[in-house]
Amino acid sequence: MPKDHGIGASPKRREDVRFLTGAGNYTDDINVHGQAYVHFLRSDLAHGKINSIDTSTAEGMPGVVRIFTGADFEGVGGLPCGWQVTDKHGEVMKEPAHPVLAQGKVRHVGDPIAAVVADSLEQARTAAEAIVLDIEELPAVVDMGKALESGATKVHDDLSDNLCYDWQFGTDTETTDAAFKSAAHVTTLELVNNRLVANPMEPRVAVGDYSRAGDDYTLYTTSQNPHVIRLLMGAFVLGIPEHKLRVVAPDVGGGFGTKIFHYAEEAFCTFAAKACNRPVKWTSTRSEAFMSDAHGRDHVTKIELALDKDNNFLAVRTDTKANMGAYLSTFSSSVPTWLHGTLMAGNYKTPAVQVNVKAVFTNTVPVDAYRGAGRPEATFQLERVIDMAARELGVDPIALRRQNFITQFPYATPVAVEYDTGDYEATMAKMEELMDIGGFAARRKASEAKGMLRGLGVNCFIEACGIAPSNLVGQLGARAGLYDAATVRVNATGSISVMVGAHSHGQGHETVFPQVVAEMLGIDESMIDIVHGDTSKIPFGMGTYGSRSLAVCGSAMVRATEKIINKAKKIAGHLLEASDSDIELKDGMFSVAGTDKSVAWGDVTLAAYVPHNYPLEDIEPGLEETAFYDPANFTYPAGAYACEVELDPETGKVTIEKFVSADDFGNVVNPMIVEGQVHGGIAQGIGQALLENCAYDENGQLLSASYMDYAMPRADDIPHMASYVVDHSCQTPCTHNPLGVKGCGEAGAIGSPPTVVNAVIDALHSGGHTHVSHIDMPVSPSRVWAAMNGQ
C-alpha cells in the first residue's frame, strides 16, 4: 500500500492553495511606500558606439525623479562571472567588463543604455522617449564562426578577439587519435543546439529599498538564490557589506535557471534607491524578458564516434562552439565546460572521450544555464550520434546502447567524474516494457494506413546533479562553495520552522521538506513549515538549481534534524531518568528501550524552552540546530526515454503520440511531485525539440522577440496524460547523501530532445527519406519538409 505520509507519500502540494487562489506573494505584489518606477531605455542596435546621450529634455519631463546613464556607474563594479575557466593553454578566460548600464558601446539588442526613474511607469517611458541618443552603428557579430575569423569585428575592443576561452578536456589527443585510427567505423555529426528563452511565467521584477536610518538596503527580487545575489551584488557590484543588505525572493513564478543570475536591473534598483532616496521598482515586460533574461543553449557542435568491428564504442571526440553572448552572465562560463564536458561519457564505457569547446562573444543576449545547463547539450549530441551510428551500421539502436552500457559501479569516466551507482539496464528494460516496443510495428502500420509516418526514438541519459562538492568545483574554477544549509527551529509546543537555503519557485519544497522531517521525528507534517527566500531569515545557502535542493539542502536539513534528535534524546533521557543512549524515538514518542516509560515529543520540546526540570549543566536550553552540508560527489540520475511520433509527410508536421520516461532518481520522497517535475521537464524538452527557436538575423536583430514568433509548447503539443508515462520505479539510491536521493528537476529537459529527434529521423527513414540523417531543432514542419525535399 502506498504510504499516506512521510517519505514516499504523495500529499498534495500545500503551496498550491495560495498559488491557485491568488494568495501568492510575488515580487510584483510588493509595493513599498513612496516607491518610484524605473524604465530602462534599451538598445535597438546589436552593436554601436555611444557618442552621446542627451537627457536634458527628458529630465524636465513630468514626474521624472532622476535619469541615470553608464556614467553614473563608473565608480561601481560590473556584474561578475562566478566561474573562471582555464583554457587548454593554461590561460584564464577573457572576462570583459559588464557594466550595469552600457558604457562606451552597446553590445546587444536590449543592452540598457539609460534608466529613467519617475513617479509613474508611464511617465518614465514618456521621458525615455525624449532622451536623444547619438549611437554610431557598428557591424554586428552574430555567427560564431564569423566571430572567430581573424579580423572580425570585436564585441569588446579591449580584448584581443572574440574568443573567451579554448578549452580541452578528457582523454589526451594522442590516445584519442589512436582510437579513431583503429576504428572500424566512425560516425560524424554536425549539429546545432538551439538557443532558447526560458520564459518563466513570472517575468523578472526588482524592488530596491534603502533606509537612511540604518544605512541598510533591501532588495526584493525574482531569484532562485537570494544569498548568492546578496554576495555577488553586495561584494562585487555595489560594495554593500552583507549585514547591511537583505535580499528577499518571495514567491517566484518559475525560474528554469534564468533567475539564478545576478542581473543589472537588480543592482540598478538597489543603487538607485539610495541615490534617489526612494524605493525603486522595475517590472519586466515580456518583450524586455526576451532581450534581457539570459538565454539558454546555443551550441554548434561536431561530434565523432569511433566504434570497433564489434560495435563497441572506442572513442568520442567533440568540437563545440558555445555562444556566450555579449557579456559573461553569472555562470555562463561553466555551462559549456564543467556542466557539459563532464557528461560526455554518457551511460557508456567508452574508453576515450575528448571534449573541445570554444566559447565565443557575439552581439547577442548573454547565454547561461537553462534547465539542464550543459547536460542537455551533452546528451543531445551523444545520443544523436549513437542513433546515427546504429542507422549507418544497420543495428538496433537499443541493442547498440545496451552493449556499451557501464555496468560496474563506481565507475570513473575519462571525463573526470565518478558515477557512484546506477543500473542502466534496469531503466532500459523498464522503458521497453512501458513503451510496448514489441507493439510498435503494428502501430506504425496503423499510422501508415492513415497516410502518416511513424517513428520510434529512444535515448539514454546521465546527468550530474546535486551540485556540488565545493573543493572539487573550487579546483575547477568556481568562485563559490556549493554546499547548502538548513536551520531546524523547534518551537516550544513542538511545531517546527525549517529555514532552508534552497529556494522553491514551483518545485514544491514546502510540501516535500516537511515530509522528510516528519518521517524522522514521527510527527505530523502539518506541524512543520519551511521558510525560504529571505536572507534575513535563512542560513547562508546557495539556492536552487542543478537538481540540488533535496540532495544538498535536504541533506543539510537531515543533518540538522539529527542534531535535534540527539539533543531531544538527552532531554528525554533526563525526563525519563534514563541514559540518552537508551532512548528511542518512534511516532513522536521518546521511550526507554525495553520499558513502557515514555514521554511525548511536545513534552520534550516544552522542557527545552521551559527548562525547569532540565539538565542545564549538560546542555543549553532551546531546540534549534543548523547544519551545513557539502556533498561528497555529484549525484548521477539516469534514465531511458522513448517516444513515438507521427509525421505528416505532406506538411512535415510532427505530433508526439506517446512518451515514456524510465528514470532512476534514487529514493523518491514524494512520487507525485517527482512525476510533475518530469512531466514539466519533458514538456520543455519537447518545446526545444519541436518548437522553440530564439533566432537572430545577420544584423543581430532578435527575430523571435515575442510569442508571435517564439513558439512555446502548449498543452496540445504534449501527449495526453494516458500516453505520457513517467516512471521512477528503478531506484539505485545515491551512495553518499543521507536520503539516497539524486534529484529530478532537470531530467526531463535533458532526456527528451534527442528522444524526439531520433523518433523523427526514424519516421522519415521509414517513409523512404533515407537521405535525411539529421534535422536541427526545432524540428518544425518547415524544416522537416525542407529536409524531405532536399531543400
Place this chain on the structure above:
Amino acid sequence: MYSFDIQRPTSVADAVAALGTDEALPLGGGQTLIPTLKQRLSAPSVLVSLSGIAEIKGVCTNDDGALCIGGGTTHATVAKEASAYPGLAALAGNIGDPAVRNRGTIGGSVANNDPSACYPAAVLASGATVVTNTRSIAADDYFQGMFATALNEGEIITEVRFPVPEKSAYMKFEQPASRFALVGVFVAKFADGVRVAVTGASEEGVFRWTEAEAALSSNFSADAVPAAPSGDGMISDLHGSGAYRAHLVAVMTKRAVAAAS
C-alpha cells in the same frame, strides 16, 4: 500606453460622430489594437468603443439567404450561431483561444486585414459584402494588400454579408508560435462555381487562387487541385520559406475540398 479618452456610443450614428474627431480610432474587441497601444505603436487621442452598439451585433439570415453578421459580433458568437454556414462557424471557433474569441470581432478582424488572419479568407472565398456605415463593398474590391483595405478613415464595418455556399471548409495550417495561419485556405462551392481564397501565404495578403477555382469548378474533388503555385511573392520568414508556403497552399486546398460539407 499613451493616455487617451474613451467613448462608448450605443448607436452607429453616435460612433460615426465620435470618430469625426482627429486621431480617433474605433475599438472592437481590442485583441489587436490594445497590444499595439501597449507597445506605444499607435497613439489615438480618442478610442470609440463599438462594443455597446447592439445594432451591429448578432447573426441572422436575410431574405436572399445570405448570412449577415454584425460587425461587432465576437468570434465566439459566430462559432455558436452561424450554424447555417458550418465552414464559417468552424473557422471562427478556431481563431486564437477562448479569451480572444470572446472579445475579438469580425469587424475588427476584417478591418485589420492581417495577412495571416482567418476571416479574410472566408470573406473573399464567399464573395461576401462588407457593409459599412456609408456603403457596401464587394470582397473582391475590399482587400487591398497586407493590412490595407478599401475602408476610409472613420468608416465602421457594421455588417458582413455572406452568401452561403453549398459546401465549404477552411483548412488552417498553424504558424507554430502565434497559431495564426501559416497558410489557410477557404474553399466555397456555389452552384455557379468554386471560390478559393488563401491567407497567410502571400506578401500581397489574402488572395484568390484562380487556377484552383477553375479546376475545382469543373471537378470538385481533391484530385483536381492543381500543382502548388509558385513560391515567388510568398512570405518567407522564420516559420517557412515561400516555397514551403506555396506547397502548403495546394495541400490545404486539397484538404479543404476533401473536408467540405
